[in-house]
Structure formats: structure tokens, C-alpha cells
Amino acid sequence: MSPIPNFSTRLIQWQKQHGRNHLPWQVKDPYSVWLSEIMLQQTQVATVLDYYPRFLNRFPNVGTLSDAAEDDVLSLWAGLGYYSRARNLHKAAKQVVGQFGGEFPQTRQELETLCGVGRSTAAAISAFAFNQRETILDGNVKRVLCRVFALDGNPQDKKFENRLWQLAESLMPSENHDMPAYTQGLMDLGATVCKRSNPLCRQCPMSDICEAKKQNRIAELPRKKTAAEVQTLPLYWLIVRDRQGRILLHKRPAKGIWGGLYCVPCFENLDGLHQAARNLNLDSDGLTEQAAFTHRLTHRLLMITPFTADERPSENFSDSLWVAQESLADYGLPKPLLNYLNQAQSSLF
Template sequence: MKDLKKAEDLRVRLISWYADNARPLPWRETHDPYLIWISEIMLQQTQVATVIPYYLKFSKRFPTIKRLAEASLEEVLALWSGLGYYKRARQVKQSAEQIIKGFDGLIPRVHKDLLSLPGIGKYTAGAILSIAYDLNYPILDGNVMRVLSRVFAMDEVLNAKGVQNKLWSLAEKILPEKKAGMFNQALMELGALICLPSGKKSLCHDCPISKLCEAHQKDLVSQLPKLPEKREKVKIQQVMFLLLEKKGFLILQRPDDVLLKGMWELPGKEISDQPHQEAAYQILKEDFAVDGNPHYLSSLSHSITYRAITCHVYLIHVSGEVKKSLMNRLESRTLEYRWIQRDELQDLPHSSLIDKVMLLLDPVQKDLF
């Protein structure tokens, strides 16, 4: 490095600060590589506060990698329901099976072996090896990129050619010979608590390395890092139905060739510019062979990656010939379906959108289930 003393100061200050200021997070109470791996996967693109209850439930149900490998995919997805990015859950399950078969049930200590597992990239491998095994591997997530780009005043857009390689090189060069895991966590913690994104006010006056930070010295903190343009969200309208009968309400399983495959959802469909009241009546009749006037409950907002969804929720009771017609249509479309009670939902993998609908019902429909 250009300034070896700066690197050493950085290490000492960060590790000392982290020792006094680290949040008491549940995955920091263990050195079990399996649990550290699970926490790192859950934390991808997900806030810490959201992850904590999921991590606790998951680690209680699957305390060992063997238990996870032996579980059904549906059971794993059910525990993941609401956390989003469900591909992560499928890859965790696949990796657990591969670790049992190919690595004697032990999380690999070799970098290339970790990279061979589904869902484990360079960052996750570095986190596992440094935090669980205290091996000297760097990490680079959003928080670390922000810290490094400010400390070294990097004015290039983060997704520009070669920038990621530069950041990885910096992360490796400032890594201490000992306590790599603690140092890596300190970098992430600084980005989470002090060196905040540009839309928030960074707490430079509380930063242990502000005197070493080139962006702070040059008054560039609010301008760095330079981020790529955000992908514009696609706005989607859809109608969704609570089809009720004495056995509960109807849910359908998404097929394998669509987003969120295998997840359970309420019947519904995307609509275009058609008024949602008109579309609801038409979809019920044409797609589900239900001829009736559904009761409009409300509309709610939901997001999936780059999609901003407005969901118009309708309720209708089905029985007798209406239900018979519905069942015939479901069979003809070869859809996987179930009638369930509300308390059964927690044991099935489902989108958090259904949970929002259940909350919508609470104040006005307490006697439905």
C-alpha cells in the first residue's frame, strides 16, 4: 500500500472500535460455520432487523446441517416465507445436501470448495472463512464498498469496469494478519452504523477512522460512493381473491416455470388498464368458472425486486354448484390447490403478500376462519 502506517492505523482503530460497539446479534454468539453461513445468506439484500427472527426460527428448526439436508424443500421454504429472494432458500437446501455427500457434513475450509456450492460467491466464502475459521480472506459487501470508497476517495462509479477488482484488492491489502474475521465484521459494522448511505447523514464525528478518511478530509462524503443508476420499478396491477367455503380458503401453488416457483398464493391475475372491479368479475368467470359478485375489500402495495405491485383484494363465498364449477375448472387447468384454514398457512411456503391480506382482514372479518 502507499501508506503502510495508514493501513495499520485503520486496523487498530477499527478493531478497537468494534470491540466496544458491536451490536449483540445472535449469529455473533457462535463460531459454528454452518450458522454463520446461514446468517450470511439471509443477510444478503436484507436488513438485520428483518433477518433476526428468521435466523432464530431457522436455527431452532435446523440446528445442524444434517437436519437441514434431511428436511423437505417445502419445509425450508415455509420457514423462509416473508424473507424474500427465495432462490436463496433453495440454494441453501441444495448446498446442505452437497456438503453432507461431498464434504462429510462439514462446511469446507477451502475457498474453491466453498465457491463450488450453490449460492456461495466470493463475498460469502470470505465471510465464512474469516469469521468462522479466522482465515485471511477479505470481504466486500455494500457496506464495505461504501467505507473503502470513502476512505480512499474513489470517484469511479461502483459498477464501472475494473472498480470491483480495485475494491477487492484494497480489502485484501488492509486485512490484518490476525483477527481477519473481527476486522471484516468491523468494516461491515462501520458501514451499517456510522458510514451511512448518501441519502442518510453519516456520523463522521463518531467515526473511529475519520482522520484517515480522504473523503472526510476533502468534504466528499456526501458524494461518494458513486452509484450506478437505479433500475426503474415496473408498476403492476393485479386482482387477488379470497375464495371462501366451510373448509377455509383456496390457495394455489405456483408452477416450476415462473418466478417464486413452488410457493403458495391466493388465486389472482395481473390486469392492464381495465378497471379492477370489472377485471375481477371477468377473471372469476373466465379463469375460475365462478359467476358471482365478489366483495371488494381493499387495495394494498407490495414489492418484489424491481416490481411495484398494487393488489386489489376481493372476497367471495363459494358453495354448492358454484364450488363444483370452480373445482372442475381447477382440475382442467391441472393446478395444484388446497383449501386451508388460516393457521395452516404458517406451515406452507408463501409470499408475504398473503400475510398482508390476512392483516387486512383482521379488523373487519374476524369470523371468516
């Protein structure tokens, strides 16, 4: 018998008995579902469980998020990474209010018009919040499908991805009310059972129909993507305090590393750092180089070298932001900077 007719029924029954059924975003409110789906992009559930309630408490609905200042949104996002998600979240909230009257659209196609919402994310929102028959296809789902149906192809090939989309659409249950459990089941199966390494095949509801298991190809499928080269990028921090002991911060450009966050003046070369010191009327010879350290981003390894000023600026500059040590967390600093300043405050100054 073909596994296709049995797939959704098996998955729904398994999810209700063994899946994750107590996550705080498993609700019908589309705002809450949307927020969780954006946070869960490239981020583990355990991490989101820490950020999600704080964000929801500060911005309980799409209206409050739309009205918020971008800096407030970014400060709550600090540490989650991929900061373009937070900026898109803020823009999308304004879209919902301005274009849809504050009510989330129900169809996948309309949801895809929101900033930061792609096809799979839109499908998840429409399935969870509105019981729409739309399928997701994230990394976990691709792994499940490639193994259960022994599909072998280049994961970066568009034709192969389209084939996976077609298969995913064919597997959906016929009843709309089954879509939340089915969609959650896809996520749960890939995340907790059909894992990339050391999958728990004995606990899998598809074990007896899994073609990769029959062919002994579980370790082989799905094919791994070509690993992106990790580039090392030097960064130099200029850490300056004024006469009141406040630290100088600048807002980062929207594009690039830590986009939109507040940070100490940050440069990719020493010439830029020394020029900034001169602009503050600081003698470059009065800068002390601190021990360098590394911080890993997805495709970059940052080699960060902090420099501290041995003297205070001779005047306050109107275009500069000076923040007290105890208030730094309110400004959405990059996590490595906040950790560094908190750990080193007694020894740096």
C-alpha cells in the first residue's frame, strides 16, 4: 500500500499522543502565532520560550507593536540574532494595521505580502490560526519527506524543492480542522524524532513505511547543503566613558552586522577607530588595546579587539549618545558587547 493515504492520519494521531502540545503559542490568535513563527526562524524552541513571553507582555497585540519605536522592538530582540527579523516584524505590524485594518489576513497569499513572511511561514500561520489547508516546508519537514519517501536530490536545486512542495501538498489531510495538529506534527516529528543525527526511528510513526529506513539510507538522506565558507572579519570597538562614567553608543546601520542595534563605535580597520578617537578629541596614543576575542555568527567569525580610552573626552558631543552602565540593557546592545561590558566594567575603567 502506498504510504501517502496513511501519512496524515498517522502523523495527526502521533502528534496528539506524543507531540509538543503545551507550547505557549499553540493558540488561535494570529498575532501570537505570527510572532512565534518569526522568532522560530533559525532559532531553537528553547531560546524562543525565553523571549516570547517577554515580547508578548510588552507588545500584547499588533496595534501596540505597530505603535512602538523601532529601538524598543530591537532592545527586546537583542540576543535572538538575525535582527532583520525584528525590523521586518515591526514593518509587518504596520502593514497589518495600515493595509488590513488591524486584522491579520487569513490566506497564505495575503500573509506572504507581509514583510519577513515567506511561503512556509505564511502557511504555518494560516494553518494554525485559521485551519487553512496550506503546507509548510521548512528544514525539518524536508528531512522527514526525503527519508520517508527516499527522495534524493540537491537541496539547493529549485526543481527538487518544487518536487518537495508538490509532495507536501499531496499529503495534507482532507479536513481543515485537522490542519493545526498535522502542521504541528510535521514540526515535532522533524525536531524531536527524525533528527539530522541520531534519529529515533523506533519512536517514529512512519518507521514501517519509511523508504530510507528500508534502503538503509537514513544517514545519507537528505543530502547536505554545500557548507558556506566561514569568513573571519576583524572588528575594533572604541569603548569610551565621559566624565559622568557613561559609555558612548552609536546606532548601527540598518544593514550589516547587528543592524539597527546600539553599539560602541565599531570599525573594520584601525584607521577608522583612530579617526573616531580624534573626532572625540582623544589622543590615539592614549588608547589601550584589550585582549581580542571571537564571536561566531552564522557565516562569519568576528575577531573583536576592544580599545579603551585612558582619558575622558574634553567635551560632550550633541550627536553622541552617552548611557550609564546600569541602563545599557535598555538599548538593545549586541549580546557579545553587553556581556563584555558587564564582565569587564571593573577592570576596564
